[in-house]
Amino acid sequence: ILTGTLASPHIWDTGDGIGAWTGTPEGMETQAISIIAAAISIGYAFGITIVILKVMDAVWPGGIRVTPKEEEIGLDLAQHGERAYVNE
Structure with a gap:
């Protein structure tokens, strides 16, 4: 969407004058x-x-939800049997 909004006809001129900044109805319609x-x-x-x-x-x-107990323990420990970080 922003390509059509921010495109400048001075940088990339297609020659047909269609673009959001040209102010033509075709540009706004596009x-x-x-x-x-x-x-x-x-x-x-x-x-x-x-x-x-x-x-x-x-x-x-x-x-698809886990039990509150598993959530309290932590999903890594409850589902995989190991801690995610060594520092915990």
């Missing part, structure tokens, strides 16, 4: 399409992530 496409991509990624997490929570024994 920028709006880019923003909408980015928003759709973010929404899609967020939605798919939620679906994946819900499926994992339903399929995984005990869900």
Whole structure:
């Protein structure tokens, strides 16, 4: 999105005068399409992530959360049997 916003026609002139800084309707339309496409991509990624997490929570024994006891002990010690740092 910022490539279209920050691009300068003085540095990279395509010759057709299309860009966000030219002030033409085509430049603003192109920028709006880019923003909408980015928003759709973010929404899609967020939605798919939620679906994946819900499926994992339903399929995984005990869900994707650890017990409060394991969380208190520390995940490295509870799940792997060793401390993450020697200084602890």
